[in-house]
Amino acid sequence: MSRLTETRISCGSSSPSHLIELDLTGNDPGQSGVKQLSDLLQDPDCQLKTLRFLSSAADEACQYVTGIVGKNLLLLRELNLSERELGDTRVNQISALLQDKHCTLNTLILRKCVLTEESCSALATVLRSNSSLKELDMSNNNLLDSGVKKLQNGLENTNRTLKKLRLSDCSITEESYKALASALRSNPSHLIELDLTGNDPGQSGVKELNDLLQDPNCQLKTLRFLSPAAEEACQYVTGIVCKNPLLLRELNLREHELGDTRVNQISALLQDKHCKLNTLILNNSSITPEDCRVLTEALHSNPSNLIELDLSGNKLGDSGNEKICHLLENTQCKLEKLKVSDCSITEEAYKALASALRSNPSHLIELDLTGNDPGQSGVMVLSDLLQDE
Known part of the structure; x- marks a missing residue:
């Protein structure tokens, strides 16, 4: 028996009233043959009740x-x-x-x-x-x-x-x-x-x-x-350090003026479950108090990996420091070393840091506040903190 191909089907127009069953299973009609069959079934004069060409x-x-x-x-x-x-x-x-x-x-x-x-x-x-x-x-x-x-x-x-x-x-x-x-x-x-x-x-x-x-x-x-923002951060960082940051334990971006867009991208990267960074160095990177908020919120959502954070040489001010304190109060935060030297913070920030460390005292082992002005009360607060068992 010869194999059927996509020969034009014209039974609908020549004699539509008699055939009620047509079995073409196991043949290959191609796309145009399928269309011919589909068009045939739409014909109101077609009497086909059963049409088979599939398993x-x-x-x-x-x-x-x-x-x-x-x-x-x-x-x-x-x-x-x-x-x-x-x-x-x-x-x-x-x-x-x-x-x-x-x-x-x-x-x-x-x-x-x-x-x-x-x-x-x-x-x-x-x-x-x-x-x-x-x-x-x-x-x-x-x-x-x-x-x-x-x-x-x-x-x-x-x-x-x-x-x-x-x-x-x-x-x-x-x-x-x-x-x-x-x-x-x-x-x-x-x-x-x-x-x-x-x-x-x-x-x-x-x-x-x-x-x-x-x-x-x-x-x-x-x-x-990665998310699109994290992917852009990954490409940006790879261009600087010549290695995929997802394979790094330490990322050093010191003295790169990141700007809001880059900070948002790096924050997205820090939030991603693929990121396993232990150390993040962003000193002298033009980080603003708003950037600090974005970064610390990212670390809130994925707090368990980062052990060392260096934000020195950025004008964080007391408002930026306040965001850092919220991070330190997170019981899942494993940060052991925090460097915020030369960050334009005052005695109010010192008090806030001392309060945060009292509320969650077990993790931080090094705190660098060099180049800030604690005033007399700030020094006293820190001194009292060091006496806390």
Whole structure:
């Protein structure tokens, strides 16, 4: 029996009243053939009750999706099913459809669809077999590392055409980052954009990605795992210190006039879970009281890593010092060394510092106030503090 191709279907116009069932399963009509069939079904004179050219699972997916988007899925280039609780059954059906030769989707968006590890397994099969899919967005699903490892198998297929993969806010850790880096090393030529924003890779995960980007065979043009502001800070700092700050324990930006924009970006970087800095040096960096507020608020939200902070040589004044005191009062703050020499602070600031250290006395072991004027009462307050057991 000869194989059917996309020969023009004209039964609707020549004799529309007789045929009620047409089975074309297992043939390849191409995109125009699918359109011919779709147009035929819209003809009011067409009497077809049953038209088959997909597998049963793919046909169910096609009907389900057509009911949502109001158009035959096989005629679409992009499908967005975000915020629908698909469940494994629906994902399996959609995966069957994506593997069908009739489907030529370029973009599939499945954000907030309650995807599971089994969903990842089905979609990994798609990545191995589908030759049209260029963009896959699975963000905001609880995929976990086990799910991403399933996807790894699909990404390692050297024949695939996927260009963009989004996995932001998927509860994945450094194990997933390692798995993805491994997949992209084994098959470096296809993926140009990878979005991992909102996940926590740990220090080793960041290193895996950093090493991957140094690979001359790696084709990634866009790698996201930071907020936009933090990403800009990362690029700025890398340009100064010649190393990714996410791999550093100490960041020294002394005598760089940062300005409000840079301070906001660095604050965003400090808030990011990828940042593990222990020491931040910003002396003589034109930090203002408002900048100080932004920085200390950032450290409030991610207070456990920083051990040493140097803000010397900036005109913080008593208002900037007040923000620092609020940080010192945070019981999660692990700051051990604070340097605020030559910061234009007065005896009021000394009193505030003493009060903060009394309320949370166990962490700070070094405080540098050189070049400020405490007045007589400021000296007394600090002296009394040192007598406190």
